[in-house]
Amino acid sequence: DAGITQxxxxxxTETGTPVTLRCHQTENHRYMYWYRQDPGHGLxxxxxxxxxxxxxxxxxxxxxxxxxxxxxDFLLTLESATSSQTxxxxxxxxxxxxxxxxxxxxxxxxxx
Amino acid sequence: xxxxxxxxxxxxxxxxxxxxxxxxxxxxxxxWLWYKQEPGEGPVLLIALYKAGELTSNGRLTAQFGITRKxxxxxxxxxxxxxxxxxxxxxxxxGGGADGLTFGKGTHLIxxx
Numbered sequence: 234d235a236g237i238t239q240x241x242x243x244x245x246t247e248t249g250t251p252v253t254l255r256c257h258q259t260e261n262h263r264y265m266y267w268y269r270q271d272p273g274h275g276l277x278x279x280x281x282x283x284x285x286x287x288x289x290x291x292x293x294x295x296x297x298x299x300x301x302x303x304x305x306d307f308l309l310t311l312e313s314a315t316s317s318q319t320x321x322x323x324x325x326x327x328x329x330x331x332x333x334x335x336x337x338x339x340x341x342x343x344x345x
Numbered sequence: 346x347x348x349x350x351x352x353x354x355x356x357x358x359x360x361x362x363x364x365x366x367x368x369x370x371x372x373x374x375x376x377w378l379w380y381k382q383e384p385g386e387g388p389v390l391l392i393a394l395y396k397a398g399e400l401t402s403n404g405r406l407t408a409q410f411g412i413t414r415k416x417x418x419x420x421x422x423x424x425x426x427x428x429x430x431x432x433x434x435x436x437x438x439x440g441g442g443a444d445g446l447t448f449g450k451g452t453h454l455i456x457x458x
Contacts (some may be wrong), residue, residue, distance in 0.1 A: 273450075274450070275433070275449065275450035275451060276388075276433070276448045278446075288436045323387050323388075325387075326453075331376075331389055331393060331395075331398075332376045332378075332393075332446075333378060333393050334378070334390070334435070334446055335390065336380075336387035336388045336389070337387050338386060338387050339386070339387050340420055
């Protein structure tokens with residue numbers, strides 16, 4: 234158990250509305266990540282953070298933004314949700330010394 | 346970017362059978378990780394491998410870091426119903442950390458009664 238929680242766990246929203254997903258960790262890991270998981274595509278990296286206020290884009294960052302104001306929290310925002318952003322979103326952290334990545338329980342987001 | 350080929354995509358086996366799956370890449374990795382994901386949950390780390398040729402066990406699971414550093418294997422012996430799930434491999438290349446993990450697309454293990 235890497236002490237990662239995600240909220241909400243499930244959300245249904247309408248196209249065009251803003252949505253923020255929250256990831257909270259208790260392990261004080263420097264690196265944090267947001268992935269989306271879709272059938273046939275596996276896990277795809279959206280954004281990651283390598284410290285407070287230090288973030289960078291991943292493979293599928295269009296339409297998403299992130300913020301990290303504290304070590305323990307990493308927020309993912311969909312400024313204007315679209316149906317193509319219906320997915321399961323996972324947060325993860327990295328243990329620097331071993332490169333082991335640990336995942337949260339996921340948030341299932343449905344955009345109608 | 347890096348590409349990982351994980352096979353098979355799915356396996357239908359009988360309880361008690363042994364299972365083998367693998368991941369291959371055209372690039373060298375210096376760490377291999379194996380995860381299991383159950384429905385409605387996040388991936389859980391099973392085994393981590395750090396040296397070429399390394400063989401590591403976790404209960405009935407055994408994983409190997411290929412000698413070429415371009416592949417890794419996971420075996421499950423005497424499968425039981427709770428082994429059902431999706432197994433992912435992940436390779437870490439020299440940068441590590443930031444965006445240094447590449448995931449396979451998973452092997453879906455289904456156990457028939």
